[in-house]
Amino acid sequence: MVVPYRHEPFTDFSVEENQIAYQKALNYVKGQLGKEYPLIINGEKIFTKDKTVSENPSSRNEVIGYVSKCSEELAEKAMQAAFESFKTWKKWDPAARANILLRASAIIRRRKHEFSAWLSYEAGKPWKEADADTAEAIDFLEYYARQMLRLKDGIEINSRDGENNRFSYIPLGVGVTISPWNFAFAIMAGTTVAPIVAGNTVLLKPASTTPVVSYKFMEVLLEAGLPKGVVNYIPGSSSEMGDYVVDHPTTRFINFTGSKEVGLHIAEKAAKVQEGQIWMKRMVSEMGGKNTIIVDNEADLELAAESIVYSAFGFSGQKCSACSRAVIHQDVYDEVLANVVAKTKELTVGPTYKDNSKFMGPVNDKAAFDKVMDYVEIGKGEGKLMTGGTGDDSEGYFVQPTVFADVDPKARITQEEIFGPVVAFIKAKDFDELIDIANNTEYGLTGAVISNNRDHLEQARDDYHVGNLYFNRGCTAAIVGYHPFGGFNMSGTDSKAGGPDYLLHFLQPKTVSDMF
Missing domain, CATH: 3.40.309.10 (Aldehyde Dehydrogenase; Chain A, domain 2)
Structure with missing residues (x-):
C-alpha cells in the first residue's frame, strides 16, 4: 500500500523556540562560509582551478563558497558516467529507488533549518520564504517517490482470449537538469529527483549564483544511498559546457527552469538531431510569466x-x-x-x-x-x-x-x-x-x-x-500535490511539476502482447 502524501508544514516563526532554532542554524552556516566545493562525477570529488564565487546578495563582499566549474572535458566524463550508471539503475526495483528519495527527505527534514539558513545566505531569502523553499524540496521528494510507486506496475489494459497484454513504463536514459536560482533548493531538487526515481540518470547543472545549496543536496543524496553516477553535479558556464551537454547525442531529455530566452535557445538546440542520435530529445521547461x-x-x-x-x-x-x-x-x-x-x-x-x-x-x-x-x-x-x-x-x-x-x-x-x-x-x-x-x-x-x-x-x-x-x-x-504547477504559451511546456503526471515526462510507455 502506498502511504498517503502529506504536505510538509511550514515553520511558525511567531514561536520563540522556532526563532531560536533558526538563529542557531544561521550561526552554524556562517561558520561554514567561504569553503571550496568540488564537482561530483561518478561519485568522485573533482576540484578544478576555475571557480564560481557564490556571494551573499545581502552583503556582496561575503563569499558563500568557491565552487569548481565544469569544463567540456569533464562534462563528457560526467555524460559517460551517467550512461554507464543508467545500465544498472534502470533495473533497480522502482520501490528501492523511491526509498532513496524518502530517506533523503527524512535527512533534510531533520536538518530543515540548516538548509533554510543556506538559502537565507546564498539566495537572500527571508526566513519565511526560505522555510517554504525547503519544505517544498521535502514535498517533491515525498510526492514523486509515492507517484513512482503508483506507476511501477504500469496501467491495466484490455486482454482477450489467447492474448495477455501489458502496458508499462520504462525510463528514457541520460538527462540534463538545469535549475534556477530563485527556488535554489526546491526546484533544483524536484527537477533532479523526478527523473531519477523514474530510473533515469542526470547531469545536474545548478544556477551559477546558488551552487552551494545544490552541493549540499548532493551530499544528502549520497548519504541516502544513491549509487555513484546516477546524479553528477556539474556546475559551470552555459557557454563553456551547458550547450555541450544539451547538444550531446547521448542526452535523452532536458529538464529546464529559467528565462524564456534561455529556454527557447535550449529548445532550438535540442530539436537538432546530432550525429549518432537515434531519438528526439524531450524538453521539459518552465520559462516564467507575466x-x-x-x-x-x-x-x-x-x-x-x-x-x-x-x-x-x-x-x-x-x-x-x-x-x-x-x-x-x-x-x-x-x-x-x-x-x-x-x-x-x-x-x-x-x-x-x-x-x-x-x-x-x-x-x-x-x-x-x-x-x-x-x-x-x-x-x-x-x-x-x-x-x-x-x-x-x-x-x-x-x-x-x-x-x-x-x-x-x-x-x-x-x-x-x-x-x-x-x-x-x-x-x-x-x-x-x-x-x-x-x-x-x-x-x-x-x-x-x-x-x-x-x-x-x-x-x-x-x-x-x-x-x-x-x-x-x-x-x-x-x-506540491495540491496545485500542480506549469503554464501555457511562452511560460513553457505546462509540465505540471508536483502533479500526478509529471513523472510521465521521464518515462516511455511500452506495450507487450503475449499470445498463448
Whole structure:
C-alpha cells in the first residue's frame, strides 16, 4: 500500500523556540562560509582551478563558497558516467529507488533549518520564504517517490482470449537538469529527483549564483544511498559546457527552469538531431510569466490589496508566479490602489541572514539589480510612480517595492518579465475587459481573480488562459500535490511539476502482447 502524501508544514516563526532554532542554524552556516566545493562525477570529488564565487546578495563582499566549474572535458566524463550508471539503475526495483528519495527527505527534514539558513545566505531569502523553499524540496521528494510507486506496475489494459497484454513504463536514459536560482533548493531538487526515481540518470547543472545549496543536496543524496553516477553535479558556464551537454547525442531529455530566452535557445538546440542520435530529445521547461491579479467591483477589497502586495513583493518579486500586473475595475480602482500603496509603504527591506525583521531581502545579483532598476526608469515614463522606485547596491542588491499606476495594458512594464518587486496597475471598465487584459501577454503561467460574483469566477475558469488560476487568493505559493504547477504559451511546456503526471515526462510507455 502506498502511504498517503502529506504536505510538509511550514515553520511558525511567531514561536520563540522556532526563532531560536533558526538563529542557531544561521550561526552554524556562517561558520561554514567561504569553503571550496568540488564537482561530483561518478561519485568522485573533482576540484578544478576555475571557480564560481557564490556571494551573499545581502552583503556582496561575503563569499558563500568557491565552487569548481565544469569544463567540456569533464562534462563528457560526467555524460559517460551517467550512461554507464543508467545500465544498472534502470533495473533497480522502482520501490528501492523511491526509498532513496524518502530517506533523503527524512535527512533534510531533520536538518530543515540548516538548509533554510543556506538559502537565507546564498539566495537572500527571508526566513519565511526560505522555510517554504525547503519544505517544498521535502514535498517533491515525498510526492514523486509515492507517484513512482503508483506507476511501477504500469496501467491495466484490455486482454482477450489467447492474448495477455501489458502496458508499462520504462525510463528514457541520460538527462540534463538545469535549475534556477530563485527556488535554489526546491526546484533544483524536484527537477533532479523526478527523473531519477523514474530510473533515469542526470547531469545536474545548478544556477551559477546558488551552487552551494545544490552541493549540499548532493551530499544528502549520497548519504541516502544513491549509487555513484546516477546524479553528477556539474556546475559551470552555459557557454563553456551547458550547450555541450544539451547538444550531446547521448542526452535523452532536458529538464529546464529559467528565462524564456534561455529556454527557447535550449529548445532550438535540442530539436537538432546530432550525429549518432537515434531519438528526439524531450524538453521539459518552465520559462516564467507575466502574471495578473484581476479585481472586479464585487470583490473583498481588503483581500484584494493583501493578495496583490504579497504576490507582488514576496521574495522581492523573484518568482515566476509573482503578480506584476493588477487589473482593477474602474469602480474600485482608486480604493484598491490606495490600499496597496499604503500596505507597500509598510514593508521592510534589508538583509535576511541577520534576523527575521525584514519582509523583503535583496534581488539576486548585480545583473538582476541593474535590470530591475532599468525597468523602474522605463516605468516612470509609462505610468505614475506611487511608491518605491529606488534601489541601493552599496552593500547588497536592495530594491524598494514599487507600484506604478495608470499604466497602459501594452506598456513594456505590463508586457515584459521584470522579475523584481514592481507591480503595474491597469484600469478596466467591466469584467470582459479585465479578462481580455489579463490574457494579453505572450505568457500564461498564473493568475488570480478576486470577486464575490460566482458568474464572474465561472467565466474566468473558462476564459482566463493560464496554467494555474486561483480564486480569492494570491497568484503565488503553489503547493506540491495540491496545485500542480506549469503554464501555457511562452511560460513553457505546462509540465505540471508536483502533479500526478509529471513523472510521465521521464518515462516511455511500452506495450507487450503475449499470445498463448
